[in-house]
Amino acid sequence: MNDQAERHKRRLPPAERGRAQDKSRDDLIIGATLELLGENGYHGLTMTDVAARAGVSKATLYRRWTTKADLVADAVATLNPMDPPRYPGTSLRDDLLALMEQAGNCDDRSEIVIATMEMARMHPDLYRTLAERFGTFVRAELDKLARRAADAGHVPMSEVELDVVGDTVVALLAHYAGPAGEPVPRERLVRLVDHVLMVLITGARAAE
Template identity: 60%
Template sequence: MNMFDFGNGWMRTSLRDDLIAFMEQAGKCEGSPPVVTATMEMARSHPDLFQTLTERFRVYVRTELQELATRSAETGHEPLPKDKLDVLSDTVVALLAHHTGPVGESIPVERLIALVDHVLLAAMAGHPFRRVKSDHS
């Protein structure tokens, strides 16, 4: 079982809403199963475990972003090259790690929406989000 496999039942709405749902799930810290919380706490003092968990999370983020980028391309946007997807994935992981901090605080949804609108959509769809009515406006 992959501790970062949250399922993607959120997929197949708009690209923006799917990205927001993905980022909310990836950036959510509260409500984690106790084994996940204990493992992450243990990783702070065990560099090998920390490296393994970091790599698994990076792979999870890249896989989910790849799926969303593929959907974006299927709707007519320019396909996201592998190198750009790698940089985008690394950026998402770094920003999530930065904003959750060492104590694992959840990121406010407004911050995640700004990241989606100004970074992820700009990279995947070729333009930043233009405000229209949405569930997450």
């Protein structure tokens, strides 16, 4: 899979024949989408406005993204919660807490994430794309940390066990964030790590 497909999973692949697509326009389109999402919310965002703000034709836009939901999902996926955190590497607990703080707080342009999640509740297609992307991110990062735990001597986790842990994390973060998608308080993230994740991954609670 090429870098562009890795970054924007719902972008249409370039045509096999014809003129090569200018990949720099992808970034212009994503940037315009985030700007308009912050200004107008999901409901007020239109593909026509995105094309105009990005300075591209609608044909150029639709050759890359055919639906607003897919475009917004890829745009929101570029924000902070979807980037792996800088793991301190001092302990499994510290690394898990770094991941939960990243996933549970929308410090990077939080108004866009909150507005999008509010609108996603009224648009099942957008909700599914965002939930899928966020779940995939959490699952992949937990897999990295679980592998480190296994290397340190803990019992390796199966794929099914990792799926359950990932689903648990996503569900609890959504519960803690509430209907407005607010940042999760750190004390709740600490409890999640100490009393849930450490138990599921290592079989023991973190030291009090």
